[in-house]
Amino acid sequence: MICRMTEIVNPSGLHGRPAAQLVEAAKRYQSKLTIRNVTEHGEPVNAKSIVRILGLSASKGKTVELCAHGEDEIQAIEDLITLIDSGFGEI
Amino acid sequence: MRNNNNHKEMLILQGEGVSDGVVFGNAFVYRAEQYVVKEEYFEPGHEDAFVQEWEDARQTAQVELDKVFSVLDNVSGEGRAILDVHKSILFDEEIEEMVETTIREDKVMPASAVSKVFDIFISIVGESSDPLIAERAADLRDVRDRLLRIMRGESSSVLSHLPENTILVADDLLPSDAAMLEKGKVAAVVNEVGSATAHLAILARGYRIPTVLSVPKATVLINNGENLIVDGHDGIVVVNPDEATGRAYGDKKRHFDKKTALENEYQDRKGLLRDGTTVRIGINIGDDREDPGYSSCDFVGLFRTEFLYMDSQQLPTEQQQFEVYRRVLELAGDKPVTLRTLDIGGDKQLPYMSLPEEMNPFLGKRALRLCFEEMDMFKTQLRAALRASVFGKLKIMFPMVASIDDVRHAKSVLKAVKKDLDDEGCPYDPLVPIGIMIEVPSIAFIADLVVTEVDFASIGTNDLCQYLCATDRDNAEIREYYQSFSPAMFRTLHSIVTAFNAAGKEISICGEMAADPLATKVLVGLGLRNLSMNSASTAKVKMELARFTLEEAEDVAGAIMSLKTQKDIIEYLKSL
Numbered sequence: 001m002i003c004r005m006t007e008i009v010n011p012s013g014l015h016g017r018p019a020a021q022l023v024e025a026a027k028r029y030q031s032k033l034t035i036r037n038v039t040e041h042g043e044p045v046n047a048k049s050i051v052r053i054l055g056l057s058a059s060k061g062k063t064v065e066l067c068a069h070g071e072d073e074i075q076a077i078e079d080l081i082t083l084i085d086s087g088f089g090e091i
Numbered sequence: 092m093r094n095n096n097n098h099k100e101m102l103i104l105q106g107e108g109v110s111d112g113v114v115f116g117n118a119f120v121y122r123a124e125q126y127v128v129k130e131e132y133f134e135p136g137h138e139d140a141f142v143q144e145w146e147d148a149r150q151t152a153q154v155e156l157d158k159v160f161s162v163l164d165n166v167s168g169e170g171r172a173i174l175d176v177h178k179s180i181l182f183d184e185e186i187e188e189m190v191e192t193t194i195r196e197d198k199v200m201p202a203s204a205v206s207k208v209f210d211i212f213i214s215i216v217g218e219s220s221d222p223l224i225a226e227r228a229a230d231l232r233d234v235r236d237r238l239l240r241i242m243r244g245e246s247s248s249v250l251s252h253l254p255e256n257t258i259l260v261a262d263d264l265l266p267s268d269a270a271m272l273e274k275g276k277v278a279a280v281v282n283e284v285g286s287a288t289a290h291l292a293i294l295a296r297g298y299r300i301p302t303v304l305s306v307p308k309a310t311v312l313i314n315n316g317e318n319l320i321v322d323g324h325d326g327i328v329v330v331n332p333d334e335a336t337g338r339a340y341g342d343k344k345r346h347f348d349k350k351t352a353l354e355n356e357y358q359d360r361k362g363l364l365r366d367g368t369t370v371r372i373g374i375n376i377g378d379d380r381e382d383p384g385y386s387s388c389d390f391v392g393l394f395r396t397e398f399l400y401m402d403s404q405q406l407p408t409e410q411q412q413f414e415v416y417r418r419v420l421e422l423a424g425d426k427p428v429t430l431r432t433l434d435i436g437g438d439k440q441l442p443y444m445s446l447p448e449e450m451n452p453f454l455g456k457r458a459l460r461l462c463f464e465e466m467d468m469f470k471t472q473l474r475a476a477l478r479a480s481v482f483g484k485l486k487i488m489f490p491m492v493a494s495i496d497d498v499r500h501a502k503s504v505l506k507a508v509k510k511d512l513d514d515e516g517c518p519y520d521p522l523v524p525i526g527i528m529i530e531v532p533s534i535a536f537i538a539d540l541v542v543t544e545v546d547f548a549s550i551g552t553n554d555l556c557q558y559l560c561a562t563d564r565d566n567a568e569i570r571e572y573y574q575s576f577s578p579a580m581f582r583t584l585h586s587i588v589t590a591f592n593a594a595g596k597e598i599s600i601c602g603e604m605a606a607d608p609l610a611t612k613v614l615v616g617l618g619l620r621n622l623s624m625n626s627a628s629t630a631k632v633k634m635e636l637a638r639f640t641l642e643e644a645e646d647v648a649g650a651i652m653s654l655k656t657q658k659d660i661i662e663y664l665k666s667l
Binding site: 019 | 179180183
């Protein structure tokens with residue numbers, strides 16, 4: 001299993017559209033993927049579930065931690081972190 | 092619900108005007124019903140059936156959402172982003188697992204299971220510290236209510252049976268409700284929530300229904316049947332207007348209507364330039380309704396057949412398709428109808444057909460490519476179309492053609508289908524013209540070669556632009572890169588039109604550009620004489636055609652060719 005942290009940079013945070021984009025991206029990988037809101041000491045939740053991601057309250061400036069476990073874990077983490085860091089096209 | 096006061100006070104409410112126009116009418120107050128789902132249990136042994144019921148409801152919900160997608164096709168990408176979120180919620184794996192567990196383990200009836208599980212997430216999301224995220228609870232409620240309604244077996248909404256001149260006053264209209272508006276009698280919409288970017292606003296503009304959103308407590312302050320004036324431009328709703336206010340808005344309405352009427356004067360005219368040159372005006376249709384505007388057009392330039400596949404739970408049979416195609420051909424009478432074969436795949440999915448998930452759906456197994464794979468489905472459609480051909484003037488057009496191999500492959504399938512029909516002694520018109528959509532650059536650039544292989548072609552400017560500019564047209568974030576007025580677009584159009592005109596083969600355009608009066612002069616100047624568009628746009632395009640001569644159009648098209656950027660081109664066209 002590998003984990004990485006990053007900061008949410010897009011202005012609107014992980015709300016509807018970015019959350020849907022993240023789920024869509026996460027579903028491309030076999031690995032089990034979780035995400036947690038580090039700033040608010042949240043529990044890790046399934047990163048392939050939009051309702052879980054919305055429940056994170058991961059707004060701009062919050063730090064999140066992504067963990068992946070599975071065959072394609074390296075690629076998965078790499079891509080999802082890149083997506084979050086890209087600001088989902090909002091910036 | 093009627094107000095018993097004899098003296099009704101005038102009340103002015105301010106909201107956000109999101110779709111233009113002034114309307115006088117009577118209120119119909121509509122509250123999204125709060126269904127209380129009782130907690131119900133079942134006897135063990137029926138688990139599979141009830142899980143299936145939940146699966147089926149999700150499939151139906153997806154079909155409904157896709158229908159809204161197809162309605163939005165010509166509108167904008169913003170509404171689709173919201174619907175993407177709804178789809179993501181609908182197929183959320185956590186919800187799926189929890190609902191299934193609740194049914195199987197706790198023996199809870201599917202509707203109560205859905206209600207229970209969604210409510211958990213609605214309260215989690217609704218309590219988010221971030222207001223933007225908390226707002227998304229509304230999307231969860233929307234999906235929940237859709238599922239519950241489907242499970243109750245209700246598909247049609249009260250909204251499709253309203254009297255004429257109704258002003259719909261709602262607390263929170265669902266997208267599925269909004270999608271019903273076009274077919275109903277709604278003259279205007281007032282909604283308690285929403286803003287200019289809401290899916291509701293986008294649909295309202297598409298349907299040209301004056302609309303004011305974000306009017307708090309509208310359903311409480313307005314009673315059924317009350318007189319209303321809705322000003323969709325300034326976002327004003329007047330309840331029980333007094334005489335002076337009525338007069339003032341009467342003037343405003345006349346002003347707005349005059350502008351529309353001026354356009355409408357051209358509705359039933361032919362498309363003619365000032366010097367009398369004829370330009371044939373076509374319409375694009377996407378269903379078999381009785382009058383999509385046949386009387387005000389010369390041909391149907393695009394008959395989209397996707398609705399047949401998206402409105403049902405399984406592949407439409409040959410007979411079902413045949414009846415729909417026959418009906419359209421008979422309704423169109425002596426006007427040619429260009430049937431486009433199925434354009435599915437990419438982002439449009441069919442719930443009953445599993446397609447592989449692709450990284451780049453628009454560059455993937457879409458339209459003709461999918462049809463080649465699903466040969467039975469393709470042949471069934473071609474059989475139905477050919478059988479219907481004896482009832483009118485049918486033309487068949489293949490979408491997403493990228494090479495001459497594609498054209499030959501499609502034609503060989505058609506030939507095989509014809510042979511089958513011959514063997515069965517089934518009548519069809521052997522001279523049905525066969526054409527292609529030109530929307531992929533690799534075929535656009537060899538227009539002079541492909542012209543010898545087809546009877547006609549139609550340019551799909553939306554996809555052509557998206558492929559030419561490498562820009563997803565539904566992604567609002569990169570809208571500036573989607574340049575349909577770029578020099579590259581006009582040069583591409585020029586070479587296609589020149590090749591087809593030189594060969595004496597029919598060339599038309601059926602993308603959004605055909606509906607944009609700013610482009611009309613250039614298109615005609617480039618040599619196009621067949622413009623096909625949504626029927627709401629025919630009047631304004633005809634009005635634009637009457638303003639110029641062929642010589643002027645050719646000069647403008649010539650001048651465009653030396654301009655270097657889209658900005659230069661648009662500025663030049665606006666200065667004319």
